[in-house]
Amino acid sequence: MPWAISKDRKRMVVLSVDGVPYTLITRLLACGELPNLAAIVAEGSLVRYNSTLPWVSSVAWATYMTGVNAGKHGIYGFVDRQPDSYKTFIPTARHIRSETLWEYLSRQGKRVVVMNVPVTYPPRPINGILVGCFLSPNLEKATYPPQVAEKLKELGYRIDADPWLARDDKAKLLDELDLTLAKRAEAMFYFMAHEEWDFFQCHIMETDRLHHFLWQEMEEAHPTLAPRFYAFYRELDRVIGRLCSRLDDNTELIVLSDHGFCGIQQEVYVNHWLAQQGWLKFEVETPQSLADISAQAVAYSLDPGRIYIHLRGREPKGTVSPGAEYEALREEIASAALELTEPKSGERLFQAAFKREELYHGPCFDAAADLILQPADGFDPKGAIYKNTLTFKGPVLVGMHTFDDAFLYIRGHQIKGGTWSILDATPTILQLMDLPIPSYMDGQPVAVKQ
Amino acid sequence: MTRDQRPIEHKGFTVWFTGLSGAGKTTLARGVEAILRDRGMKVELLDGDVIRQNLSKGLGFSKEDRDTNIKRIGFVCKLLTRNGVVAIASAISPYREVRDFVRQDIGSFVEIYVKCPLDVLVQRDVKGLYKKALNGEIPNFTGVSDPYEEPLNPEVIVDTSLETPEESIAKIMAKLEELGYVPPAPQQAVYSADEEKTVEERLRALGYI
Numbered sequence: 001m002p003w004a005i006s007k008d009r010k011r012m013v014v015l016s017v018d019g020v021p022y023t024l025i026t027r028l029l030a031c032g033e034l035p036n037l038a039a040i041v042a043e044g045s046l047v048r049y050n051s052t053l054p055w056v057s058s059v060a061w062a063t064y065m066t067g068v069n070a071g072k073h074g075i076y077g078f079v080d081r082q083p084d085s086y087k088t089f090i091p092t093a094r095h096i097r098s099e100t101l102w103e104y105l106s107r108q109g110k111r112v113v114v115m116n117v118p119v120t121y122p123p124r125p126i127n128g129i130l131v132g133c134f135l136s137p138n139l140e141k142a143t144y145p146p147q148v149a150e151k152l153k154e155l156g157y158r159i160d161a162d163p164w165l166a167r168d169d170k171a172k173l174l175d176e177l178d179l180t181l182a183k184r185a186e187a188m189f190y191f192m193a194h195e196e197w198d199f200f201q202c203h204i205m206e207t208d209r210l211h212h213f214l215w216q217e218m219e220e221a222h223p224t225l226a227p228r229f230y231a232f233y234r235e236l237d238r239v240i241g242r243l244c245s246r247l248d249d250n251t252e253l254i255v256l257s258d259h260g261f262c263g264i265q266q267e268v269y270v271n272h273w274l275a276q277q278g279w280l281k282f283e284v285e286t287p288q289s290l291a292d293i294s295a296q297a298v299a300y301s302l303d304p305g306r307i308y309i310h311l312r313g314r315e316p317k318g319t320v321s322p323g324a325e326y327e328a329l330r331e332e333i334a335s336a337a338l339e340l341t342e343p344k345s346g347e348r349l350f351q352a353a354f355k356r357e358e359l360y361h362g363p364c365f366d367a368a369a370d371l372i373l374q375p376a377d378g379f380d381p382k383g384a385i386y387k388n389t390l391t392f393k394g395p396v397l398v399g400m401h402t403f404d405d406a407f408l409y410i411r412g413h414q415i416k417g418g419t420w421s422i423l424d425a426t427p428t429i430l431q432l433m434d435l436p437i438p439s440y441m442d443g444q445p446v447a448v449k450q
Numbered sequence: 451m452t453r454d455q456r457p458i459e460h461k462g463f464t465v466w467f468t469g470l471s472g473a474g475k476t477t478l479a480r481g482v483e484a485i486l487r488d489r490g491m492k493v494e495l496l497d498g499d500v501i502r503q504n505l506s507k508g509l510g511f512s513k514e515d516r517d518t519n520i521k522r523i524g525f526v527c528k529l530l531t532r533n534g535v536v537a538i539a540s541a542i543s544p545y546r547e548v549r550d551f552v553r554q555d556i557g558s559f560v561e562i563y564v565k566c567p568l569d570v571l572v573q574r575d576v577k578g579l580y581k582k583a584l585n586g587e588i589p590n591f592t593g594v595s596d597p598y599e600e601p602l603n604p605e606v607i608v609d610t611s612l613e614t615p616e617e618s619i620a621k622i623m624a625k626l627e628e629l630g631y632v633p634p635a636p637q638q639a640v641y642s643a644d645e646e647k648t649v650e651e652r653l654r655a656l657g658y659i
Contacts, residue, residue, distance in 0.1 A: 078658040092640045125630040137645035163655035397657045
């Protein structure tokens with residue numbers, strides 16, 4: 001059936017683009033690089049808004065898809081600790097402890113198609129189609145219902161570009177990013193045309209990959225790679241143009257990102273710093289994993305900038321007492337982190353430190369890190385267990401996430417003035433679809449309905 | 451430390467256990483209740499025997515009274531369900547028509563048929579009721595002197611003469627997860643060892659671990 005939509009019912013399309021900074025697209029819009037986006041920006045609102053803390057895709061998109069803070073949905077990063085052990089695990093859709101937007105819409109009788117949104121593997125059943133994200137080990141297991149995988153294979157669909165390609169040759173990664181985008185767009189247009197839907201979301205992951213591996217080349221105007229960086233954006237803009245030509249006036253359109261990006265000056269190994277300060281000790285000289293931690297350790301860190309106090313009764317070898325000792329240690333680490341500077345340039349490495357109760361509330365609160373350090377732009381905090389240096393800069397990973405430079409675009413509606421974040425996206429989607437916003441959601445609708 | 455220990459936000463639904471007296475409805479309902487609570491969900495158990503002592507006090511066992519009792523339980527389940535609570539009802543509920551009425555009325559409804567052959571129930575006779583019923587001491591006793599209409603299309607059938615309570619509970623939980631009412635248990639492994647390696651390598655390449 002054609003996608004020209006003749007029905008009266010309100011529909012919604014969300015195009016999510018991972019890690020696209022507001023400042024980058026406004027610059028590209030200003031130089032005329034994105035004509036299709038420029039055309040729709042003229043008939044809607046585009047604002048800068050915030051990510052989540054930490055500012056990684058898994059937390060940001062879990063927050064987006066549930067409309068609640070991490071204290072309620074339970075996703076705090078790409079890696080987390082198993083309770084009562086030093087084992088870590090990869091949080092997935094199965095660990096999201098709240099209803100997702102698409103589950104809610106399914107329950108309202110809406111049919112949904114959702115493609116590639118981070119932390120949607122393993123696929124949870126919905127009324128419609130779900131294609132899992134880059135946490136899917138393979139395409140066969142990535143979809144709900146399972147038979148959708150066959151169609152995707154036929155279309156040459158790819159879950160993600162292989163990020164290891166960047167180690168060998170960044171041009172090869174670009175080839176793969178171009179191809180992955182093309183195949184993703186093809187699958188998106190196929191499902192738009194052949195499926196019934198009230199809500200359709202396609203997520204573009206390629207922008208995040210492009211930025212991680214080519215941000216510096218873009219900033220430094222690399223002779224061959226920078227033009228390809230911009231060519232990728234022009235192609236994405238053409239996809240937006242094709243998408244818009246298929247939407248009628250009854251279909252709302254939102255384009256949004258989850259965090260910003262900037263170049264990496266230095267990676268910062270937080271556990272090395274904790275060890276230097278005497279807060280982190282191991283039982284062996286070159287520890288392989290957290291399990292090698294010593295009973296004398298009082299703190300450790302997971303990516304990015306999440307600090308855990310080695311607490312008695314929570315960690316098996318933890319000795320820090322809850323209460324005054326715990327509080328004093330958090331204060332001490334937070335103040336020291338805010339004083340910490342890059343050895344050569346003297347620049348501060350962290351701009352803010354948050355106690356978990358300042359950021360999260362809800363039934364998953366206890367799983368949160370005790371302290372969350374927000375880095376200064378350019379200094380990327382890493383969770384490596386053991387490194388013999390505080391900072392490092394390599395040639396491969398050259399871009400890092402930022403907190404306050406994501407964007408939200410809504411076609412045909414103004415956006416209220418204020419400071420918004422990705423937490424407000426789902427209440428806004430429900431507002432535009434004329435659906436009740438569940439009272440437990442933590443964000444608020446930000447559109448001024450026309 | 452914890453500021454908010456409220457249960458997780460989730461959608462409400464009703465799990466309705468139907469079956470003969472002594473088949474194991476209450477045991478299974480309590481087992482499911484415990485698991486759902488453990489997963490942070492808000493749950494209310496409505497046990498037929500308990501309801502008859504308060505909400506339906508005075509009602510007898512005629513078809514009309516039985517239907518009234520079930521409609522009352524169904525009404526409470528509806529209120530709970532629409533307020534985001536999991537309502538678990540455990541009642542013989544012998545008549546198909548009123549069960550289907552309750553299903554329609556509630557919407558998010560999962561029917562569990564707790565099946566057990568009569569001869570096994572008579573042999574078990576935990577409450578000593580079958581003996582009395584067979585002796586004619588209890589009139590209108592379902593399965594003996596009153597009909598039981600089996601569900602035609604329940605979401606789950608458990609046979610407690612063949613399955614252990616743990617097996618039946620696991621079957622019910624699997625269905626609730628499959629239907630999307632309950633998020634699967636987090637401790638259940640998402641990846642095989644090889645799959646986990648694949649995904650970890652991808653995250654490592656991106657600098658996330």
